[in-house]
Amino acid sequence: MQIDLTGHLALVTGGSGQLGRVMCRTLAGCGADIAVHYHQNAASAEKVVAEARALGVRAVSVQGDITQQADVQAMRQQIEAELGSPDILVNNAVIQYDWTSVLTQPLADYEGQFRSSVLHNVLMAQVFVPAMIQHGWGRVIGINTECAMQNLPTQSAYVAGKRGMDGVLRVLAREVGEHQITVNQVAPGWMISEDKPDDAAADTYRAGVPLRRRGCDQDIANLVAYLASDLANFISGQYISVSGGNVMPTI
Template sequence: MQIDLQGHLALITGGSGQLGRVMCRTLAECGANVAVHYHRDESSAQAVVDAARQLGVQAMKVQADVTQAADVERMRSEVQDELGAPDILVNNAVIQYAWTTVLEQPLADYESQFRSTVLHNVLMAQTFVPAMIERRWGRFIGINTECAMQAAPSQSAYVAGKRGMDGVLRVLAREIGEHQITVNQVAPGWMISQDHPDSEAADPYKAGVPLRRRGTDQDIANLVAYLASDLANFISGQYISVSGGNVMPTI
């Protein structure tokens, strides 16, 4: 059994980043054409595009601020003109900021997290889902986080945004399911990536993980590829943790 995404087009927001670049490569390895979104790092996005093309698929980079409706609309037009209408969306981009306590966290950080998690997903849905409805096939995948379940000190703005995102995507799954579009969330733990290698500093974290280790960015990309495929055509409305059991969604 293999994951075959030939004939599909995936748009990955934050596609030039630490997790995004591996998602793009993995989806391309499965045969999907890819549109690599970036906000500021054009050179990294071009490197991801070049790697995807070497795998024999079509690829392009596209710039946008995913918190702005006009930018998302422009992104749709540019992707449509070059590659067509995406039927796989992976919403991975998020604004980075310095974490501190609720009492000290600037209000602007709560606003930025709301815009880059909740509004990001709302804008992507409003802009790209109508074409999926016409096709009667689509995959809408949001990248959440284990932090949404941990609610640890200093995480308040991030957790608030991701929990808001969770609510939007659960509602969206109910609203568009009849059109054979699935909506799911992948929730990484503290993963090893090119930008975040493993180290002794992570030992206390790993001690609390049932598998006693950190996962990799490839573990995230593998689940994204599965959820994007027909193998997962009856899975929707799910928040799936990829954390080695560090967090366990309850029933």
């Protein structure tokens, strides 16, 4: 059994970042053409594009602020002109900020998380899903977080945004399912990436994970590729934790 995404086009927001670039490589390795979104790091995006093309697929980079409707619409126009209409969306980009307590977290951070978690997913759906409806097939995959279940101190702005994202995507799954479009969420734990290797600072975290280790960026990309494929064509509306059991969604 293999994951074959030949003939599909994936758009990965934040595709030049730590998790995003591995998703792009993995999807390209499965045969999907790739649109690599970036906000500021053009050089990193072009490197990912080159890596995807080396795997034999078509790839372009596309710049934009995913919290602005005009930017997302411009992204669609560029991608359609160069590659066609994406039928796989991976909504991965998110605004970074300093975490502190509810009592001291700047209000701008809550607004930023709302825009990059909730409005990001709304805009991507409004701009790109209509073409999926016309084609009768599509995948929307939102990158959530284990934090949405942990609710630990200093996580409030992040959790607020990601829980809002969860609501939007669950409703979207019900609204577009009849068109054979699945909508799911991948929720990473504290992952190891190329830029952020494991270290002793994570000892306490690892001790609380049933597998007693941290996962890596490839673990996230593997699930994204699976959910993008026809192997997952009857899975929708799900929040799937990739955390080694650190958080366990319940029934």
